[in-house]
Amino acid sequence: MDPYSKRKKELPERPPESTRPSPFPDEVLELVLGLLKSNKDRSSVSLVCKDWYNAESWSRTHVFIGNCYSVSPEIVARRFPKIRSVTLKGKPRFSDFNLVPRNWGADIQSWLVVFASKYPFLEELRLKRMTVTDESLEFLALNFPNFKALSLLSCDGFSTDGLAAIATHCKNLTELDIQENGIDDKSGNWLGCLPENFSSLEVLNFANLNSDVNFDALERLVSRCKSLKVLKVNKNISLEQLQRLLVCTPQLTELGTGSISQELTERQYTELENTFKHCKNLDTLSGLWEVMTPYLPVLYPACTNLTFLNLSYAALQGLELANLLRHCPQLRRLWVLDTVEDKGLEAVGSNCPLLEELRVFPADPFDEEIVHGVTEAGFVAVSYGCRRLHYVLYFCRQMTNAAVATIVQNCPNFTHFRLCIMNPGQPDYMTNEPMDEAFGAVVKTCSKLQRLSVSGLLTDLTFEYVGRYAKNLETLSVAFAGTSDWGMQCVLGGCTKLRKLEIRDCPFGNAALLSGLEKYESMRSLWMSSCNVTMNGCRLLAREMPRLNVEVMKEEGSDDSQADKVYVYRSVAGPRRDAPPSVLTLSGI
Amino acid sequence: MSIPKEHDYIGLSENSPMERISDKLSSSSSSSSTLSTEENSNINKNSLNLKETELRLGLPGSQSPERKPLPGVSLFGKDIDTNTNGYSLSPLKNLVSGAKRGFSDAIDGSSGKWVFSVNNGSDAGLNKGAVLFSPRGDNGNTQKSSVCGPAKKEVVGVITQSPKPVQEKNSQVSGANENNNAPASKAQVVGWPPIRSFRKNTMASNLTKNNEEAEGKSGFGCLYVKVSMDGAPYLRKVDLKTYTNYVELSSALEKMFSCFTIGQCGSHGFPGRDGLSETCLKDLLHGSEYVLTYEDKDGDWMLVGDVPWEMFTDSCRRLRIMKGSEAIGLAPRAMEKCKNRN
Numbered sequence: 001m002d003p004y005s006k007r008k009k010e011l012p013e014r015p016p017e018s019t020r021p022s023p024f025p026d027e028v029l030e031l032v033l034g035l036l037k038s039n040k041d042r043s044s045v046s047l048v049c050k051d052w053y054n055a056e057s058w059s060r061t062h063v064f065i066g067n068c069y070s071v072s073p074e075i076v077a078r079r080f081p082k083i084r085s086v087t088l089k090g091k092p093r094f095s096d097f098n099l100v101p102r103n104w105g106a107d108i109q110s111w112l113v114v115f116a117s118k119y120p121f122l123e124e125l126r127l128k129r130m131t132v133t134d135e136s137l138e139f140l141a142l143n144f145p146n147f148k149a150l151s152l153l154s155c156d157g158f159s160t161d162g163l164a165a166i167a168t169h170c171k172n173l174t175e176l177d178i179q180e181n182g183i184d185d186k187s188g189n190w191l192g193c194l195p196e197n198f199s200s201l202e203v204l205n206f207a208n209l210n211s212d213v214n215f216d217a218l219e220r221l222v223s224r225c226k227s228l229k230v231l232k233v234n235k236n237i238s239l240e241q242l243q244r245l246l247v248c249t250p251q252l253t254e255l256g257t258g259s260i261s262q263e264l265t266e267r268q269y270t271e272l273e274n275t276f277k278h279c280k281n282l283d284t285l286s287g288l289w290e291v292m293t294p295y296l297p298v299l300y301p302a303c304t305n306l307t308f309l310n311l312s313y314a315a316l317q318g319l320e321l322a323n324l325l326r327h328c329p330q331l332r333r334l335w336v337l338d339t340v341e342d343k344g345l346e347a348v349g350s351n352c353p354l355l356e357e358l359r360v361f362p363a364d365p366f367d368e369e370i371v372h373g374v375t376e377a378g379f380v381a382v383s384y385g386c387r388r389l390h391y392v393l394y395f396c397r398q399m400t401n402a403a404v405a406t407i408v409q410n411c412p413n414f415t416h417f418r419l420c421i422m423n424p425g426q427p428d429y430m431t432n433e434p435m436d437e438a439f440g441a442v443v444k445t446c447s448k449l450q451r452l453s454v455s456g457l458l459t460d461l462t463f464e465y466v467g468r469y470a471k472n473l474e475t476l477s478v479a480f481a482g483t484s485d486w487g488m489q490c491v492l493g494g495c496t497k498l499r500k501l502e503i504r505d506c507p508f509g510n511a512a513l514l515s516g517l518e519k520y521e522s523m524r525s526l527w528m529s530s531c532n533v534t535m536n537g538c539r540l541l542a543r544e545m546p547r548l549n550v551e552v553m554k555e556e557g558s559d560d561s562q563a564d565k566v567y568v569y570r571s572v573a574g575p576r577r578d579a580p581p582s583v584l585t586l587s588g589i
Numbered sequence: 590m591s592i593p594k595e596h597d598y599i600g601l602s603e604n605s606p607m608e609r610i611s612d613k614l615s616s617s618s619s620s621s622s623t624l625s626t627e628e629n630s631n632i633n634k635n636s637l638n639l640k641e642t643e644l645r646l647g648l649p650g651s652q653s654p655e656r657k658p659l660p661g662v663s664l665f666g667k668d669i670d671t672n673t674n675g676y677s678l679s680p681l682k683n684l685v686s687g688a689k690r691g692f693s694d695a696i697d698g699s700s701g702k703w704v705f706s707v708n709n710g711s712d713a714g715l716n717k718g719a720v721l722f723s724p725r726g727d728n729g730n731t732q733k734s735s736v737c738g739p740a741k742k743e744v745v746g747v748i749t750q751s752p753k754p755v756q757e758k759n760s761q762v763s764g765a766n767e768n769n770n771a772p773a774s775k776a777q778v779v780g781w782p783p784i785r786s787f788r789k790n791t792m793a794s795n796l797t798k799n800n801e802e803a804e805g806k807s808g809f810g811c812l813y814v815k816v817s818m819d820g821a822p823y824l825r826k827v828d829l830k831t832y833t834n835y836v837e838l839s840s841a842l843e844k845m846f847s848c849f850t851i852g853q854c855g856s857h858g859f860p861g862r863d864g865l866s867e868t869c870l871k872d873l874l875h876g877s878e879y880v881l882t883y884e885d886k887d888g889d890w891m892l893v894g895d896v897p898w899e900m901f902t903d904s905c906r907r908l909r910i911m912k913g914s915e916a917i918g919l920a921p922r923a924m925e926k927c928k929n930r931n
Contacts, residue, residue, distance in 0.1 A: 337792075365792075
């Protein structure tokens with residue numbers, strides 16, 4: 001039955017031609033709308049009128065679901081019949097930091113079952129913070145003959161056996177992207193499960209895996225796959241092996257190296273240098289892992305066109321970074337470890353005028369003894385040299401209000417400002433005052449700010465500023481901050497575009513929680529843990545707002561009246577039925 | 590200036606100090622247990638406790654009290670379980686290696702003046718045992734007192750009005766954390782700093798490797814030791830093999846840490862909050878406020894300068910530049926020394 005006739009049966013009868021508002025036949029409308037890729041545009045389009053709603057539904061091939069519990073797979077399938085690509089996000093973000101119980105949910109299986117019947121031609125699945133079992137991976141591999149692209153980021157529940165199933169059965173695989181997951185690394189030869197004549201791979205990322213892969217199989221695979229654009233290997237791949245791989249893949253645009261720590265003979269060094277000279281198409285470089293720094297120069301020829309350099313697993317020193325950066329004139333995004341220290345960041349400021357994004361991760365976050373790291377000076381230095389900076393993630397052990405004020409004065413275009421002063425509640429170390437003015441400066445100056453993470457000693461004043469000035473703010477992360485309910489109330493009342501609010505260890509209670517009653521339906525979710533919210537407050541919220549799911553995670557041994565962890569989110573699917581015993585669903589009561 | 594009990598970390602004021610302190614540490618609660626490093630009691634208490642802090646030399650072969658400094662563990666707290674009678678050299682107990690010359694004496698006669706040491710001969714600086722270092726930050730306000738200033742080393746989950754248990758929840762932590770060699774002994778805040786497990790584990794295993802390599806390296810021509818300075822926000826590493834005597838070491842350290850002393854001079858324009866301002870930070874570089882100490886192979890803290898240079902480099906595990914007033918136990922001995930010399 002062809003799709004057109006099927007649809008005629010299901011839709012309400014169309015009004016006669018003369019009274020129809022749109023002059024276009026549906027087919028044309030669908031063709032036109034099919035060109036729309038942006039989800040936001042599509043949402044707008046679907047609100048115009050019924051015809052447009054339908055046309056949009058029928059022409060959409062990709063759906064993004066930011067909270068897997070906000071909707072059910074059945075509802076999705078009913079609305080969008082022709083989906084070929086799905087992006088799903090599951091657990092609250094704080095699950096990355098072990099704040100969410102293991103068996104919390106967000107299991108992909110129930111989705112796959114529906115998809116198998118409604119979207120048998122599904123091609124792409126991108127999952128973030130979902131639980132994915134080996135059985136699910138096998139189910140995926142066996143039930144979707146056209147399946148092409150699998151991307152798993154920060155997921156858990158599967159092992160290399162599941163990867164083997166994908167490799168064995170997905171004949172049309174173009175993308176296998178496994179990033180930062182909780183994998184049960186059983187080793188084994190999952191890579192060797194790809195058939196011998198298999199050659200369609202374009203993206204392969206197994207940097208996350210700690211076990212060895214079968215190198216011979218990898219080498220053969222890589223030489224067969226002429227379309228391979230992205231190759232990110234794990235740290236067990238040696239320099240010599242990498243060299244052999246690179247010889248087969250001159251067309252790579254993204255490379256993740258293995259460890260640069262093997263002893264090389266002079267001849268090997270020269271060969272490697274030559275190989276990298278031919279990698280002129282690289283725009284992304286990552287990996288490095290344990291680096292023997294005398295060998296770093298071997299990479300220089302490959303860096304001419306780099307726009308993204310991810311050194312966040314390589315403990316480089318400032319000087320080494322400086323030398324490397326001199327060869328990266330086109331750099332837009334840089335991720336580093338704080339081993340580079342302020343000196344390294346000065347080099348960033350001097351060498352990367354086009355830089356738009358900087359992330360500085362801590363090499364040794366739990367060493368409470370005073371250790372190396374970056375300070376406010378490094379950040380300030382970057383801001384003087386990189387005026388186009390708009391995304392920053394910065395872990396440090398000290399900061400001042402004055403420094404932040406200078407930084408945003410230099411770079412007023414911040415869209416993402418995530419500052420983590422690692423000691424909770426630490427004030428401005430020069431003046432001993434709270435860091436209120438720092439974040440005040442950020443929100444006052446950076447009118448385009450979409451995402452903000454605050455830290456340090458903060459009073460309600462910070463949140464007054466946020467509520468008053470951060471009118472484009474969509475995501476706010478707060479930890480160990482605030483003085484009273486007023487702070488949270490300011491945010492909920494003032495940030496009109498707020499979608500995600502995550503709070504931990506703050507003195508916000510029921511009054512604050514309930515002040516957002518009207519607001520939560522316009523948001524994706526709210527997380528509050530270790531605050532002063534009680535069960536009664538949560539029950540009240542659930543009662544007043546039936547279209548919100550209010551879930552409380554109880555901790556062992558805690559007071560019965562306290563709501564230790566609260567997760568509130570809007571949903572058209574009603575309360576979920578797969579919650580474990582430790583998660584209380586207060587909705588629908 | 591009275592110091593609130595809860596912050597009297599050293600516990601020299603009241604009864605059963607050791608028990609209280611170990612209770613505090615073992616509870617690892619999120620109450621604002623600011624472990625102030627500058628916690629000193631007043632003169633009276635000092636004199637009362639001098640007996641306790643008096644160092645008794647053990648004979649060769651006798652046991653030092655256990656001290657198990659764990660990698661990455663703050664100086665200030667984990668060695669509380671040592672007995673007070675004797676050799677424990679924790680700076681908290683204001684003990685310094687006994688019956689040995691002050692470091693300044695060691696370089697007497699050599700050209701360089703050890704800028705961090707007590708003024709040569711004059712122990713006036715050290716008699717500032719009278720000086721009280723009030724804990725930094727606002728004591729009374731539980732919300733703010735948790736961490737103030739960079740010297741704070743231990744943060745045990747702070748600020749919230751309702752203290753929440755802060756122990757690592759093993760049931761929630763994916764097996765990933767087993768590789769993390771640093772934190773088991775410390776009270777950490779769950780999920781803080783916010784870093785994904787994969788990254789945490791990767792860095793932790795790198796760290797172990799580096800440490801192992803570093804230790805292995807010490808026989809091979811470089812000898813890196815960590816140097817920390819009270820009040821500095823991060824520590825440095827120096828290769829002891831690049832110096833041939835104490836003078837070179839001292840000038841190198843002076844250069845390295847001068848930026849911090851200048852920073853602190855800047856901050857004492859804000860009296861009241863920062864206890865340091867009350868102790869009149871003079872010219873820190875030449876002032877005599879600092880003493881250089883080191884931890885030896887046995888885990889004991891000694892004054893730098895006591896032993897010949899080679900012996901020092903052989904046994905030194907790490908260095909600490911501490912405030913002179915903390916090395917309070919040095920005073921009487923130094924005076925004795927002076928007496929003996931004269």
